[in-house]
Amino acid sequence: MRPLPTLMTLALAAAFGGFAATAIRDGLQAPAQASPAASALLPVPTTAALPASVSGQALPSLAPMLQKVTPAVVSVHTKQTVRIRNPFANDPIFRRMFPNIPQERINESLGSGVIIDAKNGYVLTNHHVIEGADEVSVTLADGRTVKADFIGSDPDTDVALMRIPAQNLSAIALADSDGLKVGDFVVAVGNPFGIGQTVTSGIVSAVGRSGLRGLGYQNFIQTDASINPGNSGGALVNLNGELIGINTASFNPQGSMAGNIGLGFAIPVNLARNIKDQLIANNGVVRRGTLGLEAQDVTPQLAAALKLGEARGALVSRVFAGSAAAAAGLKPGDVILGANGQRLDGRDALRNFEGLQSIGSKIALEVRRDGQPLQLNATLREQPKSIAGTELDPRLSGATFGELPERLRQSGFSGVVVESVARGSRAEANNLRKDDIVLAASSGEFDDLPGFRASFTRTPAQLILRIQRGNGGGNLQMQ
Known part of the structure; x- marks a missing residue:
């Protein structure tokens, strides 16, 4: 007898899960009602369930796989002490009248994490889960709660690493995510809302997804599996x-309370990894490589002038001395169209x-120079993380300048x-x-930290900085 195709069986299982969840929800939300008379009731079967098998083939279940996975998925609990800004707190009369006014409060939040190394106790989570935390604890699937040691994090990719000093841990095996294909089945495991472990399933909707505002450097797996608040830092696994x-983010233009839209x-x-x-x-820090150049998007007018077939690519406007570029x-004047076989449509x-x-x-670069194709090979060099103002101009002494966080760049800064x-x-x-x-x-044009440094090649007679501070901004003349 021919076995039922895997795709059909998985679809049946998913449909049953949705039916069961809807039935439970409706049962919880429905108001209590008096039972109708027995004569008004229609005959219904005493039980309703899917059969154990179809055409001799057992229905698939994710349960055996999840028994291996869920012990490695943990709940991450953070605490942060925040000072309360009270305009009357420094008034001696007010303090005499209200001596017990609180000066600080404790902010708490919940997220998820994944044990990837049982021997060393390494736990991966999102940077935004532990950002600013004074104390982080991890609750294991078996109920143990352990204080976590912070190893380091990278805000621009939203990855953080912790270590927990605990025995008898279960770790999850790491796959090769480069082999993912659109349509592959995936399962998300996490701890949304702190109610305990939850599991959602779906497929890979896209790979290499980027261009999302405010999320740093991007190479995301997109999935229609629900990633709820609190699922951040949890595991996305294959079958x-x-x-x-x-798991790092979900998107809904109407806000997170509007529900999952896949x-x-x-x-x-x-x-x-x-x-x-x-x-x-x-x-605890990440060192990034850079080409050491500034670029701009190719407009239709520039494309025509540069003899390009289409308006795409990154037009090199400046190459820094001593750089990889x-x-x-x-x-x-060169236009970079691709790198290591990956299409590049613009500066971002x-x-x-x-x-x-x-x-x-x-890095193998696909370049157009004077309309002619050219391939150049580069080896990325270290990208500076900060520059002391004294290295640039005496009027900036005492200040330290750093690269703008990528989430702000994605927001247009x-x-x-x-x-x-x-x-x-x-x-x-x-x-x-x-x-x-x-x-x-006034020192010159720049987009980033290397450009800022290069703009001071000649000392400006007047040094004026255009500043964004909070929601406002203005110009500062440096004396």
């Missing part, structure tokens, strides 16, 4: 029970590609961020403040 991604995103496990290895090797032979796509590569990565300002310094006297975003300067 073999292997980890293929770390747009969930997960960080591929190959990317998460690379970040994890760097965090362990580099004392200079060593590879890139020149201003090139930047996203660079941000996902490590130092020393070999460009420039650099002020990482710190020393008390009593010249920069502080000039009203520069920590977390200011420097959008432009």
Whole structure:
């Protein structure tokens, strides 16, 4: 007898799961009603269930696989002490009248995590799950709660690594996420709302997804499996029970309370593994490689002038001295159309590609120069994380400038961020403040930290910075 096709059996199982969930929900939400008279009742079967088999083939179940997976999925609980800003707190009369007014509050949040190394107790989660936390604890599937040690995190890929000092842990095997295909069945496991472990299933809707605003460097797996609040940091697994991604976000234009619309995103496990290895090797930080250039999008007018068949690619506008781009032979006016076989449609796509590569990565660039195809090979060099203001101009002494977080770039900003300002310094006297975003300067044009440094090749007579501070902004003249 011919076995029932796997796709049909999985569809039957999914349909039954949806029917059962709807029935339970309706039963919980329906108001209590008096029973109608017996004569008004229609005859119904005493039991209703799917048969154990169809055409001799047992119905599929995810239960055996999940028995291996769920012990490796944990609940992550964070606490953060936040100082309350009370305008009357420093008033001695007010404090005498209300001596017990609270000065601080504790913010708590819940997320999920995945044990990937039982021997060392390594747990992967999202950066946004543990961001700003003063204390992190992990609750295991068997009910144990253990305080976690923070190893490091990478905000721009939203990956964080912790270690838990516990015995008898269960880890999940890691798959090769590069082999994923659209249509592959996947299962998301997490701990939404802190109610305990939950499981949702679906398929891979897309791979290599990018272009989502405010989410840093992007190479997401898109799935229609529900990723609910609290599922962040949980596991996305294949039908073999292997980890293929770390659940990170869901999308709904009407907000998270509007429900699931089948747009969930997960960080591929190959990317998460690379970040994890760097965090362990580099004392909790990630070192990125860069080409060392500035670029702009190709407009239809530029495409015609550059003899391109279509308006796409990253037009090189500046190549920094001593950079990987200079060593590879890139020149201003070149158009980068692809890297390592990946199509690049514009400046943001090139930047996203660079941000996902490590130092020393070999990159094959598909280039157009004067309308002619050209292939150049580059080896990425380290991208500086910060620059002291004294290296640029004495008027900036006391300030430290860093690369703008990628989530802000995805939201439309460009420039650099002020990482710190020393008390009593010249920069502080000039009203520069920590977390200011420097959008432009009279020193010259720039998009990022290397460009900001290069703009000071010649010392400007007047140094004026255009600043974004919170929701406002303005110009600062540096004396």
